[in-house]
Amino acid sequence: MRFQTRHFGIIEFDDDAVFQFPAGLPGFEDEHEFVALEQPRIRPIVFLQSLKRPDLCFITLPVQTIEPAYRLSVSAEDLRLLELPEDRQPEIGKQVLCLAIVAVAEGQTPTANLLAPLVINLANRRAVQAIMSDSGYSHRHPLPVPADEESVCSSCAEGSARQS
Amino acid sequence: MLIVRRRVGQAILIGDQVEVDVLEIQPGRVKLGVVAPKEIPVIRAEVKLTRQQNLEAAGGATPEKAAELAERLRSRAAGAESGSGPQQESPERPRNDEVSRSA
Numbered sequence: 001m002r003f004q005t006r007h008f009g010i011i012e013f014d015d016d017a018v019f020q021f022p023a024g025l026p027g028f029e030d031e032h033e034f035v036a037l038e039q040p041r042i043r044p045i046v047f048l049q050s051l052k053r054p055d056l057c058f059i060t061l062p063v064q065t066i067e068p069a070y071r072l073s074v075s076a077e078d079l080r081l082l083e084l085p086e087d088r089q090p091e092i093g094k095q096v097l098c099l100a101i102v103a104v105a106e107g108q109t110p111t112a113n114l115l116a117p118l119v120i121n122l123a124n125r126r127a128v129q130a131i132m133s134d135s136g137y138s139h140r141h142p143l144p145v146p147a148d149e150e151s152v153c154s155s156c157a158e159g160s161a162r163q164s
Numbered sequence: 165m166l167i168v169r170r171r172v173g174q175a176i177l178i179g180d181q182v183e184v185d186v187l188e189i190q191p192g193r194v195k196l197g198v199v200a201p202k203e204i205p206v207i208r209a210e211v212k213l214t215r216q217q218n219l220e221a222a223g224g225a226t227p228e229k230a231a232e233l234a235e236r237l238r239s240r241a242a243g244a245e246s247g248s249g250p251q252q253e254s255p256e257r258p259r260n261d262e263v264s265r266s267a
Contacts, residue, residue, distance in 0.1 A: 007227050026215035028222070042234040047225075058218075059225045059233065103221040104229045110236075113221075116214040129218075131210045139213045143233070144240045 006055040008037060008047070018051065019120050019127040022081060026116075026129060031056065034127070036099075046099055048118070060099035063117050064092060066141065072098065074119055074130045081128050082121040096121055101129075102143065115139040 002012050019034045030052070037047040037057075044065045050056035063070040076086045082096070090096040097120040100112040114137035120127040168176060175185045181201050188195035198206045 025218055026211050027218040042227075042230045044237070045230050045234050047227075047230065056222055057225050058221055059230045065237075101218060101221045102233065103217055104224045104233055105220065106224075110233055111217075113214060113217050115210060116217075129214065131208070131214055133208060133210050139210070139217050144237070 003035075003049075003051055004054055005049055005057070007057060008049065011035065011037065011049065016125065019048075019125050021127045021129070023128060025118075026131075028056070034058075045102075048099070048101075059102045059104060060118065061102055061112060061143075063098045063100050063114065066100060066112050066143065067114060067137075070098070070114070070117075071135070072096075072117075072119070072130075073132045073135045074128075075132075078119070078128045078130045082119065082126050083124060084121055090119070090121070095123070100141075103140070110143045111138075111140040112143055113139045114141040 001015060001018070002010055004010050013035050017035055019036065021032050021034065023029070024031050028050075031050050033051040034048045035051060037049055039045075039047075044062055046060045046062065048058040048060050070092065072089045072092065074082075074089060079086045079090075082090075084090050084095065092098045099118040099120070100114055101116075101118065102110055102112045104110045115135065116129050116131040116139060118127060119130045170176065170186045172186050172189055175183050177183055182204060183199040185197040185199070186194065187197050200206050
């Protein structure tokens with residue numbers, strides 16, 4: 001399959017690389033298909049590109065890169081949607097891929113939504129943004145900022161170019 | 165904020181069309197039933213937070229921002245190879261989390 005995106009040009013991928021979100025995502029209820037894009041230079045970040053809106057993508061991080069001891073508490077309803085057994089939590093990395101959406105706003109610490117991770121069943125690629133009300137995780141979990149901000153910024157050009 | 169005490173089986177009314185029933189109470193948890201017309205969406209507050217966060221995240225998701233973030237994370241990790249795979253834990257490594265402070 002091929003798809004023209006705004007940020008990545010034309011992307012090519014296999015049919016089975018597509019994640020199916022039957023319920024969409026909160027705020028994007030009509031977006032049902034996404035594909036994960038990985039680039040070596042931005043590891044461990046994973047881009048999630050919509051296959052409906054060329055301009056829509058999310059920056060995500062595997063939850064275990066943020067919180068190594070991350071625990072899932074996916075609701076029975078969401079487990080049903082994923083077609084997973086309802087009596088136990090799926091294993092991250094084995095049964096499911098678990099990505100946290102990252103919000104990066106100008107002048108603010110980037111945050112990750114650990115309250116509502118994207119959970120993707122690796123067996124059938126069905127996916128859901130699982131809102132884990134009882135988990136105690138934050139929807140704005142601050143990502144680590146380097147101690148020495150200056151040394152990081154000196155190596156990258158300031159004034160980010162805008163793509164249209 | 166209006167604060168009301170209710171028992172199981174009791175309800176409150178919001179306007180003419182919305183009814184909130186108290187169905188079940190457990191320690192630290194309450195089960196509510198909401199009767200509302202279709203045009204009034206009833207969602208958990210976390211859904212709204214996640215919606216706002218998603219909209220904000222989508223607005224700022226560019227390859228440039230991602231590269232910047234990757235750089236930040238890398239400088240934090242200080243060269244430690246932190247791929248998306250499971251973390252490697254050396255079994256021989258002594259546990260230091262139970263250091264006594266008797267000194």
